[in-house]
Amino acid sequence: MSRLAVATLVALLLPAATAQGAPKPEKVYWQVNATVAPRFAQQLGFIPVAGIRPRGWFNVKVGKRTYRAQWNNTVANAPTAAVAAGTFAFDPDAGLFIDRPLTAAEQKRADVLADVARDADVLVLNRANPACGGLTYAQAKSVASGEITDWSQVGSDAGRVSLHLTGDGFPYGLFGVEKLPPGAALSSNGGLGATMQDRSSASVVPFSSVRALPAEAACIVPLDGVTPSEDTVRSLTYPGAFPVYFAMSKKRSRRALDRLMVKRYVTFLRSERARSAFAATGAVLP
Secondary structure, eight states: OOSOOOOOEEEEEOOOOEETTEEOOEEEEEEEOEEEOGGGTTTTTOSSSOOSOOOSEEEEEETTEEEEEEEOOOOEEOSSHHHHHTHHHHOTTOEEEESSOOOHHHHTTEEEEEEEEEEEEEEEEOTTOGGGGOBOHHHHHHHHHTSOOBGGGGTOOSOBOEEEEEBSSSBOOGGGOOSOOTTOEEETTTTHHHHHHOTTEEEEEEGGGSTTOOTTTOEEOOBTTBOOOHHHHHTTOSTTEEEEEEEEETTSOOOHHHHHHHHHHHHHHTSHHHHHHHHHTTOBOO
16 A cells, blocks of 8 residues: 555445334444645654544434444555645545645635644754754754754854654655655654754654653754744744644535535534644644
8 A cells, every 4th residue: 555545535334224124324434534744644643543533423314314423534644745735636535634724726626624733843952052042944944954964054063963853764744854864864753862862963853742842851943033832833933833724625525425424524623622632642723
């Protein structure tokens, strides 16, 4: 199976059971798979678990017919943001958790159905690195991409950059980096342990994963004079902050049952239960 699992809304209908001739509600296993832009897939709980979704059985009534439904959900991340966004081009029933506003062209063929969360790309350094005082966004991006290889290029005396990116098999796209730079290390936590011990190390991680990082352990670098915080990430004033939206094609199924199930899923994404689940991953709520 490819890394991009196409996200579709599919009902798998089981034959209606009967008891003494009386029909029972038809069972529906509803699959709401969603493609996820990689840089927020891990922190929102989509890797490696099945995803944040409604649980248990519930009734859905369409006209005179009643369905007994249960969510059967597998959320998959795409290897690049471009592949994730390309979901709209080939699957009208695909869901997409996207990490930016829709472009003008995308707005013509897709709808944002839920404003889910906020997160941010951050650069974490050892406390002894003078670059803790702040960098520009462009400098941080150049560190993350491997373009800056020595801290002297940003006025620090910490020596050669020992770079650690967040990813699993491929970088998750923080600061737009989707290919591992030469000499960089890749891990699920961005090498935070190494950065806490090594003055030359830099960890490229999501803000959600370091919100509880003790100040004495390492620094989260301010960019363009803005310190990443819950407020600056929520307001998107921190340069590395990004929104998380759930969107679907305008050409998605108009069948009554399909429309109801999409409505149920979107209602769940806006619910306190879902918001609490997202918050528990470290994501900032909108």
